Amino acid sequence: MKEKLFVIDADYAIMQNKPVIRLYCRDKNLKSVTVFDDSFAPYFYIIPKNNPEKYKKNLEKLSFYDNEELIEIKSVKIEKILLNMKKIDVLKVFAFHPSHIPKIKDVVKTWKETEGKREFDILFVKRYLVDKGIKPLKWIEVSGKETRTDLRTEKSIKSSHIKSLDIKKELKLKILAFDLETFVESGEQKIIMASIQTNTGFKKVLTYKKDNFKHSVCLSSEKEVIEKLIETINRQDPDIVVGYNSDGFDFPVLKERAEKNKVDLVIGRDKEKVKFHRKARASAATIHGRLHVDIFSFISYIVRPTLQAETMSLDNVANELLGIKKRDMNWKEIEKCWTEGKNLDKLADYCLHDSYLTLKLAEQLLPNVFALSKLTNQTPFETSRMTYGQLVEAYLIKKSAKKILVPNRPTREKIEERRRIAQYEGAFVKEPIPGLHRNLAVFDFRSLYPSIIISHNIDPYTFNCSCCRKHKIPDMDYHFCKKKKGFIPGVLGELIKQRAEIKKRMKTLKKGSMEYTDFYAQQYALKTVLNASYGYMGFSGSRWYCRECAESITALGRHYIHEVIETAGKDGFVVIYSDTDSIFLKSEGDIEKQSKSFLKKINKTLPGVMELEFEGIYKRGLFVSRKTGEKGAKKRYALIDSDGNITIRGFEKVRRDWSALAKTTQEKVLKLVLSDRKDDAVKLVQRTVKDLKNEKIDIKELTIHTQITRPIESYQQVGPHVAAAKKAAKKGEIIKPGMIITYIVTKGKGSISNRAELPEFAKNYDPGYYINNQLIPAALRVLRVFGVEEDELLMKGKQTGLGRFVKTNQTLS
DNA sequence: TTTGGTGTGGTCTGGA
DNA sequence: TCCAGACCACACC
Numbered sequence: 001m002k003e004k005l006f007v008i009d010a011d012y013a014i015m016q017n018k019p020v021i022r023l024y025c026r027d028k029n030l031k032s033v034t035v036f037d038d039s040f041a042p043y044f045y046i047i048p049k050n051n052p053e054k055y056k057k058n059l060e061k062l063s064f065y066d067n068e069e070l071i072e073i074k075s076v077k078i079e080k081i082l083l084n085m086k087k088i089d090v091l092k093v094f095a096f097h098p099s100h101i102p103k104i105k106d107v108v109k110t111w112k113e114t115e116g117k118r119e120f121d122i123l124f125v126k127r128y129l130v131d132k133g134i135k136p137l138k139w140i141e142v143s144g145k146e147t148r149t150d151l152r153t154e155k156s157i158k159s160s161h162i163k164s165l166d167i168k169k170e171l172k173l174k175i176l177a178f179d180l181e182t183f184v185e186s187g188e189q190k191i192i193m194a195s196i197q198t199n200t201g202f203k204k205v206l207t208y209k210k211d212n213f214k215h216s217v218c219l220s221s222e223k224e225v226i227e228k229l230i231e232t233i234n235r236q237d238p239d240i241v242v243g244y245n246s247d248g249f250d251f252p253v254l255k256e257r258a259e260k261n262k263v264d265l266v267i268g269r270d271k272e273k274v275k276f277h278r279k280a281r282a283s284a285a286t287i288h289g290r291l292h293v294d295i296f297s298f299i300s301y302i303v304r305p306t307l308q309a310e311t312m313s314l315d316n317v318a319n320e321l322l323g324i325k326k327r328d329m330n331w332k333e334i335e336k337c338w339t340e341g342k343n344l345d346k347l348a349d350y351c352l353h354d355s356y357l358t359l360k361l362a363e364q365l366l367p368n369v370f371a372l373s374k375l376t377n378q379t380p381f382e383t384s385r386m387t388y389g390q391l392v393e394a395y396l397i398k399k400s401a402k403k404i405l406v407p408n409r410p411t412r413e414k415i416e417e418r419r420r421i422a423q424y425e426g427a428f429v430k431e432p433i434p435g436l437h438r439n440l441a442v443f444d445f446r447s448l449y450p451s452i453i454i455s456h457n458i459d460p461y462t463f464n465c466s467c468c469r470k471h472k473i474p475d476m477d478y479h480f481c482k483k484k485k486g487f488i489p490g491v492l493g494e495l496i497k498q499r500a501e502i503k504k505r506m507k508t509l510k511k512g513s514m515e516y517t518d519f520y521a522q523q524y525a526l527k528t529v530l531n532a533s534y535g536y537m538g539f540s541g542s543r544w545y546c547r548e549c550a551e552s553i554t555a556l557g558r559h560y561i562h563e564v565i566e567t568a569g570k571d572g573f574v575v576i577y578s579d580t581d582s583i584f585l586k587s588e589g590d591i592e593k594q595s596k597s598f599l600k601k602i603n604k605t606l607p608g609v610m611e612l613e614f615e616g617i618y619k620r621g622l623f624v625s626r627k628t629g630e631k632g633a634k635k636r637y638a639l640i641d642s643d644g645n646i647t648i649r650g651f652e653k654v655r656r657d658w659s660a661l662a663k664t665t666q667e668k669v670l671k672l673v674l675s676d677r678k679d680d681a682v683k684l685v686q687r688t689v690k691d692l693k694n695e696k697i698d699i700k701e702l703t704i705h706t707q708i709t710r711p712i713e714s715y716q717q718v719g720p721h722v723a724a725a726k727k728a729a730k731k732g733e734i735i736k737p738g739m740i741i742t743y744i745v746t747k748g749k750g751s752i753s754n755r756a757e758l759p760e761f762a763k764n765y766d767p768g769y770y771i772n773n774q775l776i777p778a779a780l781r782v783l784r785v786f787g788v789e790e791d792e793l794l795m796k797g798k799q800t801g802l803g804r805f806v807k808t809n810q811t812l813s
Numbered sequence: 814t815t816t817g818g819t820g821t822g823g824t825c826t827g828g829a
Numbered sequence: 830t831c832c833a834g835a836c837c838a839c840a841c842c
Contacts, residue, residue, distance in 0.1 A: 279815095388815090391816095392816075426817070429819060531816095532816055534817070539817070541814055541815060542816080553817095579819085579820095580819085582842080627822065633820085634841085635820055650840055650841065652822095655840060706837095706838065707838070709838075715836090716835085717837070719836085720824075752825090773823080
């Protein structure tokens with residue numbers, strides 16, 4: 001029989017002593033089908049010192065015991081493959097079991113005929129998908145026989161042949177989002193409520209106290225809640241289970257409570273319990289047969305840089321990504337609801353809302369996860385938990401398969417060594433001309449670093465070749481081969497081409513249509529990998545590490561932007577600012593016309609795929625000076641276009657470690673100033689100072705968010721956020737690195753740190769601090785270029801009674 | 814262990 | 830008491 005199937009996830013199991021790949025699929029009628037493939041054997045490569053034939057013979061005889069387990073070689077093949085651009089003979093060593101690979105490698109390592117060993121740490125399923133060319137979220141054609149298994153899928157096929165198909169059709173998969181609420185009772189964290197929502201409209205709240213609200217099932221104990229949750233998931237039979245921080249919270253808690261209550265946490269399609277795989281941050285919970293996506297993981301690794309939310313809380317992220325308003329219920333209220341047994345419907349709503357937000361976030365972001373899976377041939381389970389570095393690596397490994405030996409991952413010592421010597425010169429940043437400028441034209445290089453890599457053939461394998469010594473990188477003693485195309489430049493070149501094609505096709509489609517969304521996600525995946533490629537070469541943990549490459553890339557970047565700056569000057573522009581790949585120009589004449597010819601002129605001189613792009617015209621642009629001295633401040637500016645859209649970079653407004661009051665006031669000031677209303681801006685600040693002084697500002701406007709980046713004991717210098725965290729820790733709160741501490745500076749004596757408190761412990765706020773250390777600096781940063789001084793904002797001399805808020809180190813004039 | 818360098822500015826700390 | 834430099838966080842690209 002032959003079947004066309006849509007692949008969702010994959011894993012492997014040991015069956016009759018053999019590793020068997022399991023592909024979890026749906027067919028076109030949405031029937032769940034599992035495909036078993038036992039035709040694939042795990043392998044790795046050995047580079048022999050000289051005689052591969054002789055090595056092969058010795059290897060075939062290898063047999064040893066490891067903890068009473070017999071380990072033997074399945075087979076050995078001699079293959080030709082590229083090592084440092086040269087074809088060599090290597091041994092491809094097949095094993096009977098994936099876990100034998102590292103053991104065989106360790107034995108062979110000691111043989112004196114061994115030159116090296118490669119690709120022993122590429123996981124079995126990853127290897128399979130790459131080698132077979134199977135892309136998750138795409139279609140395959142499976143030939144084989146239907147078999148019986150104890151898997152809870154509607155059909156199981158033992159495959160004899162699998163072919164990947166290029167069918168555009170997407171299947172609508174069933175997504176189930178869940179969320180738990182817990183409560184600590186006599187030192188034990190218990191589950192008090194669970195909520196579930198699916199993208200097919202099912203919703204349910206499970207709890208065990210009272211039964212008078214919508215969508216709820218009231219049970220009699222925690223145990224029953226867990227059992228009912230398990231039953232519901234299995235009955236709903238989703239393809240995808242999503243949570244928000246479910247790797248770090250929901251599943252660990254669920255596992256612990258299930259064990260405590262002697263319930264088997266079986267929610268997959270086989271009889272195994274939920275397992276945890278070690279990952280960077282939290283261990284990843286795996287459910288056999290269902291795809292578990294912790295959407296928080298994807299957001300914090302990949303989406304985060306594009307967000308401006310202060311914390312990665314579900315509420316904040318949903319607010320920014322989905323435009324869903326935040327709720328005002330907090331933890332204290334939840335606890336109150338539960339302990340008093342009142343307003344439980346509110347608590348249920350809260351819990352249900354969490355799984356709703358999780359579901360909506362998943363619906364929005366899963367296309368991006370899937371696009372990355374299709375690009376790298378990795379399961380969405382993997383790609384949703386990958387960092388930038390891992391995504392680039394996965395893609396490069398895919399492109400190396402069967403052609404190039406993948407370099408080994410560096411050892412811990414090697415990484416340390418690379419770290420020590422790493423530092424190299426980066427991008428050029430021009431000091432801006434402070435002031436409010438009119439009619440600015442902005443240009444930037446399209447994907448500067450990737451285009452340099454491609455156009456200059458920057459690659460570890462082309463570095464300092466023996467044939468092209470003449471073509472040196474500017475100001476460097478390095479050169480790159482002109483004759484042979486490097487691996488990374490070739491790969492990135494394809495990506496750029498594909499992305500251009502997708503973008504072209506997107507123009508013919510309707511925004512918001514299924515196809516458009518899919519293309520958008522695809523081009524976003526390409527962009528993600530492209531943009532991370534330069535960083536990956538300079539990353540100490542990289543398999544394709546090449547400091548000289550990274551150094552050359554930035555050197556070329558500086559070279560090109562300098563050329564643009566120089567040409568702009570010669571063409572009569574005033575160069576206001578430039579950072580890495582962008583340039584801000586002003587001119588007396590018709591800026592649009594001049595921009596066009598300038599762009600043409602520059603692009604004629606650029607090699608390969610390099611291109612300068614016209615970003616836009618801005619009606620006004622504000623550049624400020626540094627806090628001390630008259631120098632222009634880099635990386636801080638604000639722009640307004642002819643439609644009134646405002647762009648703010650670098651200012652306190654866009655930083656999370658400033659109070660909302662200082663940020664919103666600064667934003668208003670910027671808007672007024674960009675509209676030529678400086679005087680109104682001054683008045684606004686003065687009014688706000690007064691409000692603060694009279695303590696009329698809501699304390700919520702005054703919280704400051706700062707991340708704890710290490711264990712609190714290991715800080716050499718105790719800043720306000722660390723001090724607040726330490727106090728909270730003393731009161732029993734658990735403080736971990738990565739947490740974002742919210743604090744308020746209260747009245748009292750001593751340093752700012754001494755007076756920093758978490759909101760729940762803050763009894764008041766110190767107006768003096770918020771005036772002198774928050775509001776005034778943020779406002780003055782903008783207004784100083786207009787000649788406004790601190791005294792004017794503080795209304796000194798005009799009003800009495802403000803003296804006590806003046807910093808002690810200031811003298812009255 | 815979890816892409817890179819460049820840059821600003823707040824707060825603390827310790828010595829004059 | 831004052832101030833420079835260290836430390837720290839977080840922005841830009």
